Amino acid sequence: MHNIMIICPDHSPLKESEKWLSRYGFHVNTSQSVEQANRYYELSEFHLLLIDQDAIAGLSADDNTLPNSLRRIVLDTKPSLSTGVNCMAQGAIYYLPLPTDSETLLKHVVNALEQHDTAAPETTHTPSQQSAEDAVTLGTASSGIIGQCPPMQDLFSDMRKIAGTDVTVLIRGESGTGKELVAKALHNLSQRHNQPIISVNCAAIPDNLIESELFGHEKGAFTGASTSHDGLIYAANKGTLFLDEIGELPLEAQARLLRVLQEGEIRKVGATQSTKVNIRLVTATHRDLIAMVRKGQFREDLYYRLYVMELLLPPLRDRGDDISVLAQTLLEKACKKHNRPVYHYNRAFDKAIRSHHWPGNVRELENAIERAVILSPPERVEAANLKLASHQTSAQVPINTTNANGDVFTGTSLDEYLKHFVQTHQQTMTETQLAHSLGISRKSLWERRQKLGIAKK
Template sequence: MTNSCDPTSAEPGVLLIVDDDPGIVTGLRWLFKPYRVVTAHCRAAALEMVERHKPAVVTLDLGLPPDPDGATEGLRTLEEILARAPETKVIMVSGNGDRANAIAAVGMGAYDFYQKPIESETLSLIVQRAFHVHRLEEENRALRAVSRSGLSGIVTASAAMRQACRTVEKVAPTDVNVLLLGESGTGKELFARATHELSRRTRKPFIALNCAAIPETLLESELFGHERGAFTGAVRQVKGKVELASGGTLFLDEIGDMPASIQAKLLRFLQDRRIERLGGRESIAVDVRVISATNRDLEAAIKQGQFREDLYFRLLGIGVHIPPLRERDDDPIVLANYFTERFCREQGRPRLRFTPDAVAALRRHAWPGNVRELENRMQRAVVLADGTGITAEDLGLAMAPTAESGPRTLRAARDAAERAALQDALLMARGNLSEAAKLLGISRPTIYSLLKEHGVDQADAEAPKDATRVTQGAAA
């Protein structure tokens, strides 16, 4: 996702400058040259630029022609910009000291109000912060949309995962066998269930069997059932998973761990679509769709003689690769928000937010256990968190101090505490500078100074996204 508030990013955000004074426009162009700057001198031109470039931020002079000495045209321009692009952050700029106009502009939806003469550092900070807030809101909108894949149970913002979802949506209405490939904990069973729910078999059974969890001596009976007396302890007839799934879907998890002797019998069933219960002689026709999953490299297993090639191609009607969490863009943050909201709700806790070190840890961690690990860590964090914030320590992901770390000077300790307090206030205020200033008991100009002094900008001050209310479950 492009960081629209970072002027050094590959795709800096679009800034629209609306002012009828050519000198001011030139100066602002120079001041904001790291951004993609477009300009307009009147309301009509400004609206055209909004339609054409969809700027994230607008600096809007309050006094525009034909009312350069009043506020009528500027306020009307503000109103029409927000009607077309309500997500745009509009900063009103004016030499008119009338407080009523400032209040009116903010009341109409302006992001901020800046009074001339222009002080470049202060205005730069306001614009930078406006881009930052715009990006956070964009991410929040993306979070609210992540569950719209049509696959029940899948929560993602990853392009690779959305591609896997699209593949499932296409294959689900057919009866083609599906082979799900992915590391343990990536959500293979959720994909299998989603495939079943989108198929014409959705009203019929979904039967799951973990091939690695059942001893070889029992697996054949689990799959195909047995007749009374088939072996010691078989006191009655029992239908197997294949027969129980008739008309519906059979999900064979960890298919790569199926013993060779059972592989041959499964292949025969897939070819004939008929079974015989263990100890029985009756051939039973079964209409079932087979979805299988594995975390093993089946092609390598075939070369090593551990898996039948003919069975592999029977199972591989359509192969779907589910990427590991470490390759899924912002999914660690997306899912962390989802799990936090869910566990807070289950435990009756107020909504918890992430501290900056927790956000950094979520992005930094390699997630060897994938979504299952993330879910467990979030449950732990919700239980252990004190106050309103989840820290990296709560997640069990705090970095140990380096051996080179020595005692800090009093000045350094004070600066660190001040910076941390500033970040916490920004997080609690969800990026609202006025609210953050109130929490810290300081003025708005002072918080601008602190942001600059401590280098708290886009990355450092980033507030965590609001929890996404997802009506479907989380990928597990």
């Protein structure tokens, strides 16, 4: 893990960087002065110092006890050429104006740390250190998951906290939001990253074959079993098993999976002996598992074994500026795939993308952009070739609903209806009753209150 020391007065704009640097996986300490930093910390143990020039401006050469060997970035509220030259001469890697936007500062921090890592290749890292350093890239194209909006930053924060553990994780989100990408990122950040991750889509395997595919079978266990087969769970031994669409798993297979989680062992179809396995299980679904439990379609005991840690993936329509960033990345990817020169991402194209509802989320966005690349002329990518008009129309069909009191509600989205329903009935109904009436869990109701700004009476 990279350790960063921030030296600045309490009123400094640099103080704010402590929060978001911690969010990116850095271990951050702060001091109000060089004297305080030297008194309480061994500064040579920090990979980088971020220093407000005000904290060192009044120090004499004797008082400034920061050796040139300490890597530092100096930031100044009153930047000048002479001060910058002096700071660089005294060992500063970068001299930046203050305030500086978080993106610019993060880029310089990462560059400074990469220079340090390159200069010291003999340094060894434990798996947990590697995980923390890899976590810095979450949200960038290199990590496979792009996103900087607050819901995605909350997701990344949770991922960093649980990646180093072996807890079972349930990823929830609408179809097309990128649940498998999250599972792979969790694996890459974990101590199992040198072992395999086996991904299985439970909905893609026929019911009569899924037990054999997952748990394996012995030769002659059933018609057509001409050889012994180890199964995908055994293939994930010491690594990660990702079960996508876990809600589609048949009840018989659910019982077998429960034993894997409880006992850490599997028994092949047709076998009499069990085999020990050591896996980290990550599952995903877009379905309401609690509702399935009530209907007898999903085992309650398995649900609570899976629901140790939950990660919620926001839909694309709730991700703000991430949509444009994703679209530009996907546009470059599609151009390379189809041997086209990379199109300029123009304003009309962005406007069409930002105005769409995206019920199919990132998967729909990727397909639409690929369609536009194929259909557009060589000189520019055209928004009309996204072919989104029919979806746009259907996404804005008004919702007309009459509640129990006979009041008619007219709106254009389910969120508007939910907000109207809660505000109308929260005086007479408990949270449990509200959630039950809406067909969601209390947790989902709480999340919707936060998202839509619905205050509790």
